[in-house]
Amino acid sequence: MKRIISILLENESGALSRVVGLFAQRGYNIDTLTVAPTDDDTLSRLTLTTQSDDQMAEQIVKQLHKLIDTIKVVDLTVGSHIERELMLVKIKASDAEVRAELKSCVEIFRGHVVDVTASTYTVQLTGDSDKLDAFIDAVREIGIMEVVRTGVSGIARGDKFLRV
Amino acid sequence: MEHLSGGEIVICALKDAGVKHVWGYPGGAALHIYDALYRQEDVEHLLVRHEQAAVHAADGFSRATGEVGTALVTSGPGATNAITGIATAYMDSIPLVVISGQVPKIKIGQDAFQETDMVGVSRPIVKHSFLVTQAEDIAETIAKAYYIASTGRPGPVVVDIPKDVTDPNYKVPYEWPANIKMRSYQPTNKGHRGQLKRAVKTLLSAKKPVIYSGGGVILDNASDQLIELAQRLNYPVTNTLMGLGAYPATDRQFIGMLGMHGTYEANTAMHESDVIFAVGARFDDRVTNDLDKFCPHATIIHIDVDPTSISKNINAHIPVVGTCTSVLNEMLSIADDMATEPDAEAIKDWWARIDQWRADKGIYTANRYEPSVGDIIKPQDAIKALYKATDGNAYVTSDVGQHQMFAAQYYLFDKPRRWINSGGLGTMGFGLPAAMGVQLAFPDAQVACVTGEGSIQMCIQELSTCSQYNLPVKIINLNNSALGMVRQWQDMNYSSRYSQSLYEDSLPDFVALAEAYGHVGMKVTRYEDLEEKMRECFALKDRTVFMDICVDKSEHVYPMQIPGGAMGDLFLNKSEKT
Structure with missing residues (x-):
């Protein structure tokens, strides 16, 4: 099943390569990966998604924790959590009919058209990965020119938080 | 406070880390360090003939003494020659610090002469690595390197130092850090008390137990504790290839090495056992043979300082994370409190079976190979x-x-x-x-x-x-x-x-x-x-x-495990199988 793993990492050069290298070295796959400094700029927050069964997920978390640069690791999928991803899609939109259809579709998905030319619309969408997939399916016929996704970010619901 | 160059700081830090011997080989990027080495007498350097040997020698030194071994090499080929040695130490969890020279910072990434991304090349085979970017950081980095190498599950640490960082003309204050604290690295030493109680209880109730101990017992100097526990329980002990010597081989309770070339009695006892007490061992593929056929009747208690070793290959029923010494001490004291004794009758029967295996097919009860004669030396x-x-x-x-x-x-x-x-x-x-x-x-x-x-x-x-x-x-x-x-x-x-x-x-x-x-x-x-x-x-x-x-x-x-079989499925000689 899909796992969302969140890591609090020392914001040091080479730290990210240790995480990525671990996945390559041990034969785990990475579906998405996002990383950025937190409010404390000595720390990076990294979220990655991977497909794995329970046993492998446990190994992944333990192996990640073993890396010297990691401070905390949590498998968000174990509890209730919020998952978000941002996507930008450039779509062919030359004639009025298509533009109208696209606009209503964007509205249904609560997205925004963030750039317009005579022949294109660029749409911004946030949500969980399934929603973004569904939007892509909905507009595929119209003509997608380019898709850019950030990968999943996640946070636990409720009082739980990941902090030093 | 003393003002020293980066090269001098490297040597002073080694001295303050308690290092007396460094194995190594000089070269361009390490020459400032070698010059600092020349001008002092506290740290002795031994010149090898190939960098691989420098790391192996430091490794052998560490395995025999329990101290951290130290090697010093130059950039590029010096660093890559050291790689096999580092990987060797990594696989066996040997604490080493390997210091490598690197091209000056300004040349990093320029494909400079004798440049190799040592942190990158060594990444999968080190416990951790550092690239030092300024002389001010050398002392603390070296202190951290020794701390990381020797604590938790030990392993090799690489410290890569660009040549300009050891510049003899740039001097900075030197201070050896008294304490090292890292928020991202806090190894677990003591086992969970509740788990330990369960472990002792399970161990005491065993009827066909085997103590399976590995290199972790040696690395943590827990041999005395292992012997005490084993002898008090009168349980059979088998050691892995890495664990030999942790329990005295000439003692009656020792049933030999287990695994691919382990004894018939050790491998058969494992397969037949109802409780396996694994200490500082990692269920390596050279031990288990086919995982699906592994010890079908056994409840597994697994002690290891590294959580990733637990339930990696074989699911542990009672996992305990902690150092072998502290866990075994704790278990001994819990056993005292419980005042329960093992089932003497069952253990006696178990020993009778093991002794029969020994007598029938053991390599220590009879020569299982043709005798040497004349110019044929076995x-x-x-x-x-x-x-x-x-x-x-x-x-x-x-x-x-x-x-x-x-x-x-x-x-x-x-x-x-x-x-x-x-x-x-x-x-x-x-x-x-x-x-x-x-x-x-x-x-x-x-x-x-x-x-x-x-x-x-x-x-x-x-x-x-x-x-x-x-x-x-x-x-x-x-x-x-x-x-x-x-x-x-x-x-x-x-x-x-x-x-x-x-x-x-x-x-x-x-x-x-x-x-x-x-x-x-x-x-x-x-x-x-x-x-x-x-x-x-x-x-x-x-x-x-x-x-x-x-x-x-x-x-x-021989013996040799039959591929795809259970632990106890063995070739006993060229014509006989179990």
Whole structure:
């Protein structure tokens, strides 16, 4: 099943390569990966998604924790959590009919058209990965020119938080 | 506060970390450090003939003493030559600090002369690594390196230092950090009390228990605790290849090594057991054989300092994360409090079965190989002669192959840290440099490197280092004129098609070769000379001796697990299976 793993990492050069290298070295796959400094700029927050069964997920978390640069690791999928991803899609939109259809579709998905030319619309969408997939399916016929996704970010619901 | 250059700080920090010996090889990017080394007397440097040997020697030193070993190499080829040594240490969890020179910061990424991304190249085979970017950071980084290498599950740490950072003209205040604290690294030492109680309870209620102990017990110096617990319970003990010596091999309760070339009694006892108490062992594939058929009746208690080792290959029913020493101490005290004793009747029955296995098919109750005669010397007998000549007290290093397994089977180690071999990575070439490290640590001890004519040639240049530093190691070369273990597999699986495992006509005259390096060379071709020559060899206390023993070319290592079988499924000799 899909796992969302969140890591609090020392914001040091080479730290990210240790995480990525671990996945390559041990034969785990990475579906998405996002990383950025937190409010404390000595720390990076990294979220990655991977497909794995329970046993492998446990190994992944333990192996990640073993890396010297990691401070905390949590498998968000174990509890209730919020998952978000941002996507930008450039779509062919030359004639009025298509533009109208696209606009209503964007509205249904609560997205925004963030750039317009005579022949294109660029749409911004946030949500969980399934929603973004569904939007892509909905507009595929119209003509997608380019898709850019950030990968999943996640946070636990409720009082739980990941902090030093 | 003292003001020192980066190069001087490296050496001062080593001294303050308690380092007395560094194995290494100089080169451009490390020359500022080497110059600082020249101008002091606290840290002794030993010059090897190849960087791989520097790391192996530091590794052997560490395995024999328990201290962190240290190696120093230059950038580029110096660093890449060290890689095999680092990987060897990583697989066996040996604490090392390897300092590598790097091209100046401004040249990093420019494909400069002798540039290699050492942090990148070594990443999968280190516990951790550092690239030091300013002289001010050297002391703290080195302190962290020793701390990380030696705590938790030990391992090698690389410290890569660009040349400009060691510039002799740039001086900064030097202070050795008194304490190292890292928010991202806090290894667990003490086991969870509730789990430990469950573990003790399960252990005490066992009817067919086996204690399966590994290298972790040796690394954590927990041998005394292991012996106390085992003897108090009267349970059988088996050791992994890495764990030999943790429990005395000559004791009645020791049932031999387990795994691919383990004893019939150890492997069968494991398979039949109802409780396996695994301490500092990792259920390696060379132990378990087919995972699906592994010990079907056993409840598994697994003690390890590294959480990733637990339930990686075999699911543990009672996992405990902690150091072997603290966990075993704690378990002993819990057992005291519980005041329950093992089921003596059941244990007696269990021992009766084990003793029967021993008597029927054990390698210690009878010779399970053809006897040596005339010019046919069995390799097993060569190891037995070595054992006899050294009273079982030598430090024995080995290379990799048949000779390694014969040494593991027939040299009975009664003390920890006496058996030094590359178990995880299986590195040919390890034995001689490792022996140098051991001999340096214990100048008066008997140090034997059991090797083969294949392995020894992978680091034979170190005979020169032995001359330079008067390291009187004894090289016991089991010469069967072939890559013996490869040939054994070719016999067993490839209808004896010896693809690239033979080189008889091109082997050197090892006696002459040893003499060319200023050492003593001896050749043994007849069985009746073996014991005497072996005594003669060890009587030469101050000399490096190369003993070339021509052993039976057709001998195989047995027992051997049958691939795809359970632990106890073994070939017992060329024609017999369990």
